Amino acid sequence: MELIEAIESRLSARAFLPTPVPRATVERILELARLAPSGSNMQPWQVDVVTGAVRARLIERALAWAQEHPVGSNENPLRGDPGGFRQPYKQRRFDCGMRLYAALGIDRRDKVAREQQLLRNFHFFDAPVGLMFSIHRSLLPGQLGDLGIFMGHVMLAAREFGLHTCSQGFWQDVSPAVHEVLDIAPEYYVYNGMALGLIDAEHPANRLEMPREPVAGFARFLGFEEPGFEEPGFDAAGSG
Numbered sequence: 001m002e003l004i005e006a007i008e009s010r011l012s013a014r015a016f017l018p019t020p021v022p023r024a025t026v027e028r029i030l031e032l033a034r035l036a037p038s039g040s041n042m043q044p045w046q047v048d049v050v051t052g053a054v055r056a057r058l059i060e061r062a063l064a065w066a067q068e069h070p071v072g073s074n075e076n077p078l079r080g081d082p083g084g085f086r087q088p089y090k091q092r093r094f095d096c097g098m099r100l101y102a103a104l105g106i107d108r109r110d111k112v113a114r115e116q117q118l119l120r121n122f123h124f125f126d127a128p129v130g131l132m133f134s135i136h137r138s139l140l141p142g143q144l145g146d147l148g149i150f151m152g153h154v155m156l157a158a159r160e161f162g163l164h165t166c167s168q169g170f171w172q173d174v175s176p177a178v179h180e181v182l183d184i185a186p187e188y189y190v191y192n193g194m195a196l197g198l199i200d201a202e203h204p205a206n207r208l209e210m211p212r213e214p215v216a217g218f219a220r221f222l223g224f225e226e227p228g229f230e231e232p233g234f235d236a237a238g239s240g
């Protein structure tokens with residue numbers, strides 16, 4: 001698969017087929033992802049890959065933990081304050097949720113239906129494999145970007161094997177259960193989970209359109225006075 005195709009076909013899948021993903025395939029994805037750059041090559045990523053009984057135990061324990069603790073009780077200074085996000089981020093975040101609920105036919109006032117969709121996170125959206133990404137707390141927040149780049153590599157490498165992913169910051173909210181079931185030492189910070197598997201392409205949750213800002217909305221070009229080189233084979237008008 002071409003890189004452009006991998007980038008353009010990646011999306012956050014929120015419904016997967018139960019088809020198992022072999023361990024060898026996940027290892028090949030991680031073989032590629034480990035080539036990601038990191039500050040001073042510190043490679044500050046730790047990954048736990050779960051499937052089968054361990055995945056089931058993680059889901060069960062996380063659900064139980066969430067029942068025993070009020071929403072938002074797992075304090076996380078690195079997460080940001082959802083209520084306090086400034087514009088335009090607040091609006092984009094709201095829009096993201098609205099698009100998901102609209103695709104699923106969920107009325108935004110229907111709290112029960114919204115919570116049921118949130119519960120899908122616990123189940124990795126039925127993906128057979130879950131990945132849990134953590135980082136040593138001594139490297140926070142400086143190297144968190146490295147971990148994000150690594151995760152981006154995982155997402156794109158997965159496309160090469162016909163697989164899809166969904167990053168899940170959600171798992172931070174139930175991280176005590178993750179530490180417990182996966183035996184992750186307290187000095188490691190559980191940053192994100194990720195669902196991995198074959199996409200259920202027919203599912204409405206996978207038919208969202210998540211818009212992006214045009215380049216001019218976030219990039220400034222400074223000092224480009226001379227014409228640059230012509231990139232071979234790149235269609236500047238876009239590839240599709």
Ligand SMILES: Cc1cc2nc3c(=O)[nH]c(=O)nc-3n(C[C@H](O)[C@H](O)[C@H](O)COP(=O)(O)O)c2cc1C
Pocket residue numbers: 010011012013014096121166167168169170171192210
């Ligand atoms: C770090 C990170 C955490 C995310 N956490 C969640 C999550 O917990 N649950 C979820 O359904 N989607 C999650 N997403 C998916 C985003 O909502 C999604 O990337 C965004 O809406 C853009 O859509 P796209 O990935 O389909 O292009 C997360 C994405 C990233 C990069």
